[in-house]
Structure formats: structure tokens, C-alpha cells
Amino acid sequence: MTENIKENYEREGYVIIRGLFSEEDIHRYKETAREVLKQNGVGKEGVYVGMAVASPVFKQAAAHPVLVQALQQIIGDNVVFLSDKLVFKDASTDFGSPWHQDYPYWKGSHKVSVWIALDDATPENGCLRIVPGSHLLGSASHDGDTSDGLGFKNRLENKDIEGQNIIDVVASRGDAIIFHDLLYHASYPNSSGQDRWALISTYKDGAQDDPEYSWAKAAFQI
């Protein structure tokens, strides 16, 4: 797997590292995340940006040696962690994330994100959905309908998704999905009543110039 990471990533726009984090790690991340949400009075928004700002536990997670090795293959030796966010879906926060690419949210150089399952994720509780290879289609128009008020202001349009080869990324807690910021992705609503939490961390090549990102408060070079 390790030798093929770069090749697979370039062809498909994503790679999966199964079992990257242990049960113990995941337990610690969920406990710490619960405290962070409580301390910051976070309710039903479903997304909290800045876990590594809030706790060193997440800074350490961002620098997991096996993950860093994979990122170095994709990005090169100059890997910079920019930011992370918790995407927490449960019985009260059950919406699916709409189809989008991440690139229009930050522009500048292309970034690499890592979606880490903090719960087992299935179609019933809101696993990720992706279109393999869609990162090769470039940046789409992002004029999708936002009238549901669920945020995600840069959405793909239905026409971008119709006829595409969509796959569901079923994951066990501890699995990590590394993906390109042009990859078309979304998630199912969580109709299970159970938690479906994920941590998404974003990285860049430190050799690339970029604007000052106000959200990258805990950025560090790995």
C-alpha cells in the first residue's frame, strides 16, 4: 500500500489508510472533543473548526507518524498542518453534507485533507460519498442551491453529479481517508440516531505561497 499511495492519490483523488488510529486514540479524541464542544457552547451546528487550537491532543493526532509518511509521499517533505474541524452528526444534528469541492473555500495552493472516522460510518449514519477521479475535472461552478440554510455556500450543481460514478466510503472508527481538495464529496444524512463524528485535518505543501488564512490558527510545520 505504502508504495502506491502517491500513484493512487493522483489517479483517484483519495487513498484510505485503514485502522490508522487505535480504539484508545479514538476514545481519547471523542472524550476531548466532547469537552471542547461543551466549553465553547457549541450546539447543533454540526461543524466546529479549530480542534488543534483547543487541545494539544489534536495537534498530536495531526502529526501521527504513519499519516505523516503518507502525506510526505503525496505532498513532499515540506508538510504543513493548517487546521482541523470536528464534523459531529447525531440524532439532533443529522443533516448530510451537500456535494462540494473544498478548494473554493480556501483557494491558493491545492490542499490535502484527511477525514478520520471517530465512529463507524455507514450509509445509515452518514458516511462519506465521493466521485473517484473527479479531482481531475478541475474546479466546478459551485452555484448549487443553498436554500436549505445548512451552510456550505460553495455547492456543486446537480448536473455536476448526475451520471457520475459515486461510491460510498464505509469506514470503521480509526480509518483515515486522505483526499484532494477538488474531489467531489458529500455525506448521507444520519438517520440512525447514533453518533457519526469525524475529524477532518487539512495540510499543504509549505513550499507553496498562499494567503494568510485566518482559520489556520494552529498551523505548524511537521
Ligand SMILES: O=C(O)CCC(=O)C(=O)O
Ligand atoms: O463528514 C461530512 O459530513 C463531510 C464534511 C465535509 O465534507 C466538509 O465539512 O467539508
